[in-house]
Amino acid sequence: MLQSNNRARGSHDTAEPADPFVITLEQADDGVCRLRLFGALANGGAPSLRAVARQQLAASPRLLALDLTHLARLTSAGAQTLTTIAQWAGDAHIALCLIAPPDHPVRAALVAADLRELFAIHPDFERNYLKPNRPPPGAPPVSLPVVDLPGLIALGRSDSEIDAYIRYWLGPLLDFDAEHRSNLVAALRAYLDNWGDCPRTARTLGIDTTTARNRLHHVRQLLAVDLTDSDTLFHLQVATRLLR
DSSP: OOOTTOEEEEOOOTTOTTSOEEEEEEEOTTSEEEEEEEEEESTTTHHHHHHHHHHHHHTOOSEEEEEOTTEEEEOHHHHHHHHHHHHHHHHTTOEEEEEOOTTOHHHHHHHHTTOGGGSEEOTTHIIIIISOOOOOTTSOSSSOOOBSBTTHHHHTTOHHHHHHHHHHHHHHHHHHHHHHTOOHHHHHHHHHHTTTOHHHHHHHHTSOHHHHHHHHHHHHHHHTOOTTOHHHHHHHHHHHHHOO
């Protein structure tokens, strides 16, 4: 496996000799893996990125982040590589995000390639991911007395505690929906109500199955959770029910 800050150079397009593609790897203690991309992601660098990404996904990180901040150019071949990595991450139930400043030209390239909905794009990665406020798996989701079912009875005592519980589990979705006028919380609720059946979820939402899968993939990325974990599904079900 690559060690932190090792560089993996891919051959670059002969038309762009001054713009080599370079990857650096950074791994955090909490299961976050970040790949920083430099230069041009084109035909020459795509195989290198696929190889490194597949290797890191095999280690089952909590989150794989592709940092595009220093990427100078993204070609159609590079965009297809990002799509492939997104599909691998989705199949492995591993959250994936892209890091790019708001005005970065790569964002425009992703939109032009109709790929943006495959990813959660986070310009403030350090704040959101490297210092997460979520406790280790198995810990109570908020600092409340545990009575019978974790937090449920205690939650009924205070509206502020209910709001804290909802924000803890659904905060990134609520913020994204508010900012982009999307309906990811509704997609998650439909998915949970239909016991994880994507075709039935699509029918509930009145959309096609592919669109439903894309929305759920986006939900998984934003929340950085495993939608096959029974405890996680339980808390998400409760949070969506409590949401007013």
